Amino acid sequence: MTADPTVPVVSRTLDNGLRVVVSPTPGLGVVAVNLWYDVGSRHEEPHRQGFAHLFEHLMFQGSRHVKPGDHFALLQGHGASLNATTSFDRTNYYESLPAGALDLALWLEADRMAYLDDALTQENFDNQVDVVAQERSQRMDNVPYGTVFEKALPLIFDAEHPYGHLPIGNMRHLAEATLDEVSAFHSTYYMPSNAVLTIVGDVTEFEALRKAEQYFGHIAPGTPPDRSLPQPLPPVAEPVRLDVSEDVPMPAIWFALRLPADSPTGRELAAVGLASSIVGEGDTSRLHRRLVRHDQTAMSAGLGINELIAGNALGIGSVHAVPGQGLDEIAQVFDEVVSQFAVVGPTQLELDVARAQAERDWLDAMSTAAGRADALSGCALLFGDPALLNERLPVLQAITADEVQSAAQRWLTSAVHAQVRVVPSATGQTEDARAVERADAAAGPDSSGAAI
Amino acid sequence: MTAQLSPPTVRPADDWRFPKATEHRLTNGMRVLAYHCPGQFVIAASLLFEVSLEVERRDKEGVAALVARCLTQGAAGRSAEEFADALALCGADLGASASHDGFSVHLSTPVPHLSVALRLMADAVTAPAFDRFEFEHEKQLRLQEIEQAGAYPQHVAGEQLNAAFFADSRSARPIGGWTETVEAIERNDVATFARDHLQPVTATMIIAGDFGTVDPIAEVGQAFQDWRHVGRPAPPREPVETAVSPQVVLVDWPQSPQSTLRIAGRAVTRDDQRWQAMFVANHAVGGSFSSRINSVLREQKGVTYGASSALETSRRAGVFNVSTAVRADATVEAVRDIVEILTAATGTLTDDEIATSVRAATESAALGFERAEAVVTRVEMLLSQGLPPDHVDYNLARLRAVTTEAANTAYADVLRADQLTVVVVGTADELRKPLGTWGYAAVREVSPELR
Secondary structure (H helix, E strand, O other), X not given: OOOOOOOOXXXXXXXXXXXXXXXXXXXXXXEEEEEEEOOOHHHOOOOOOOHHHHHHHHOXXXXXXXXXXXXXXXXXXXXXXXXXXEOXXXXXXXXXXXXXXXXXXXXXXXXXXXXXXXXXXXXXXXXXXXXXXXXXXXXXXXXXXXXXXXXXXXXXXXXXXXXXXXXXXXXXXXXXXXXXXXXXXXXXXXXXXXXXXXXXEOOOHHHHHHHHHHHHOOOOOOOOOOOOXXXXXXXXXXXXXEEXXXXXXXXXXXXXXXXXXXXXXXXXXXXXXXXXXXXXOOOOOHHHHHHHHHOOOEEEEEEXXXXXXXXXXXXXXXXXXXXXXXXXXXXXXXXXXHHHHHHHOOOHHHHHHHHHHHHHHHHHHOOOHHHHHHHHHHHHHHHOOHHHHHHHHHHHHHOOHHHHHHHHHHHOOHHHOEEEEEEEOOOOOOOOOEEOOXXXXXXXXXXXXXXX | OOOOOOOOOOOOOOOOOOXXXXXXXXXXXXXXXXXXXXXXXXXXXXXXXXXXXXXXXXXXXXXHHHHHHHOOOOEOOEOHHHHHHHHHHOOOEEEEEEOOOOEEEEEEEEHHHHHHHHHHHHHHHHOXXXXXXXXXXXXXXXXXXXXXXXXXXXXXXHHHHHHHHOOOOHHHOOOOOOHHHHHHOOHHHHHHHHHHHOOHHHEEEEEEEXXXXXXXXXXXXXXXXXXXXXXXXXXXXXXXXXXXXXXXXXXXXXOOOEEEEEEEEEOOOOOOOOHHHHHHHHHHHOOOOOOHHHHHHHHHOOOEEEEEEEEEEOOOOEEEEEEEEEXXXXXXXXXXXXXXXHHHOOOOOOHHHHHHHHHHHHHOHHHHOOOHHHHHHHHHHHHHOOOOOOHHHHHHHHHHOOOHHHHHHHHHHHOOOOXXXXXXEEOHHHHHHHHHHHXXXXXXXXXXXXX
């Protein structure tokens, strides 16, 4: 009765620099293709926030041998599921398909990696600028609390910092962008040596590597961009807070924190992750039990981490207040719960629960070819070794109570929070944001990723 | 080596089949269906009870959904927190939900913890505490949730569509009830509902995953075999009435940057002979990224992030439902475009569209059921809609046989583009007049809150 979640991994680098990762699952009937490009919103020019994501949309508008719209039409027409997402650190293109359609997927991906320019037109560029604006409206501007995360980021990262804005970006910046910039972006970031191709599922190692060479081997390597990362930042020196009044049903607070960057072993961030899970994940967590169950001042309370690599990772928490409850008291209790945890550390039960939860999350993530492919691409692109995937869970399981407590002390306590407080506006309209500490909270995009 | 100039050939998908069930009936009457899914180390299980929401009293609607919330808040001598800890130690999730066609309790847990997690599931179902404090707390959370949900335009659009489309049947009203009905629910109502309607003779356990050497039937048997209970027989179900006259419903959402749209018409249930042909037709019209609706609204006009249609079913009603959110100043044009596309689709679905849609619908099967949870969810849906668990293979065979003629006939027969219900959630002052000028139906303005 053992669940063996070890993921087989083979990897090879083609002559043009494309890193190819293969993980066969014989008999599955399904194959997943996953490309991570080493470009995300953190690589954007300050006056082009959102460009990486807009570019991702244009990758579906055809390439030299593929007509606009055909990428989706051909793949969906063979039963595939596909999409792409743009995050802070990377852009990800993926498709899951019947094993017999693998060649089609690889051909389509290779054509747009090599020859996107040929198909770019002002018309489809303008169209996708419009579509992205509607994406932003639907996900953020026409949704209660939809822009709070965006407002929180500049409180902990300066505007020039790679994580100072969200991937969805600034619609004014995108409206000012030109077609030439799309070509330039493609030649700067989209090349074999700046990407990882992962193939998982019902294909042999030999066939997968042969097909990768067949479809991608001819593409010129290009010159990969500078991959240096910014220096890590310590936790913010003093609490920062922004109060806003918006058309929302209930008062709420968002908390944003600088965390240690993810790394090949990821041990420090993993310890922070366990700490935040104990404090803020699910109905066994300390925040839930105190604010939602005991005090009954909140409808929900949570804290989670966003694994990032450029100097720092990011912590985000939120509490939705019960109507009539004051945010001062809730913020105070939030601090109290986190500080108390940092003082006493986790109980054995809490540690066991957090480990069981992490194991389950891992098994869930590994339960599809697409999930395995995405995780392998991530380890290969961000940490240089796809085989590190199989180390992630053991590292996490080996973390001690002391490490969890230390992580909480350094990274989670009240002194290092930035807060955005949102209260319902009397008029039902969004009023001007009023910065209590720093003045400029503006511009940025969606949660952590934006799909096409 | 150079680039290949045209798409490579695609080898047809292997003849995929839905996993075969191992079936068993416990001595208390509970049916068990187990599906072995290799590589799925998180086991998914669902205990489905045959009970319709029509058993709820009209002035206490939402009681089933409140039972679902309370069921996991302590059981068999464990307090809510002890119960949550025990589940969490298994890495397990346990929850319950009510729908118009059934009540179900869902479990997922890594296979090494299956025995313990199944016993906890059995405790919740057979010996729920329904503690007074927990009941009051869950009720308050539900009331707050109703208030919160009313601020989301997508949610409001969906509720207003149901209200307009389903006339006076239970389906017209929210599964979880609304403020007045939830406020009226007492702890005893919750306990009574559970006692009367959660009984082994109307229950089916659907469980799937990579069991390895574990015998799932034996595990389920050990957890549930001592459960002896007879509740009330399920009452007969009433027919569901749906709107047949065109309607335009306008919900005011002042100064919103987008309008949220739902456009729906009567369709067919899954047991209808036209289901498969209609499914394929829907794929071409609005059910995929490359569909007619998305191609016009997103890829040509850029007024939306996405527009799609779906066939939604319950046991006794089928709905064809288009949903999207569009740039505010393009609202009326988008609504007209959608209705025109639906009208123009009659008799015009092409061989190419239908062949592509048939392939898309059938070759995606292995992918769609890769996860154990997907297998369980599908069987649960089929049983709750009165279909046999092996319906997936039957449905796939019929989907493969759909011709262009059959798709066109079914679409023309089923979808009446002149009898749609149109719901627009947007700035009423801007939309009232042009929607009226359009002349599809009289514009009825309603408040965002359902009453």
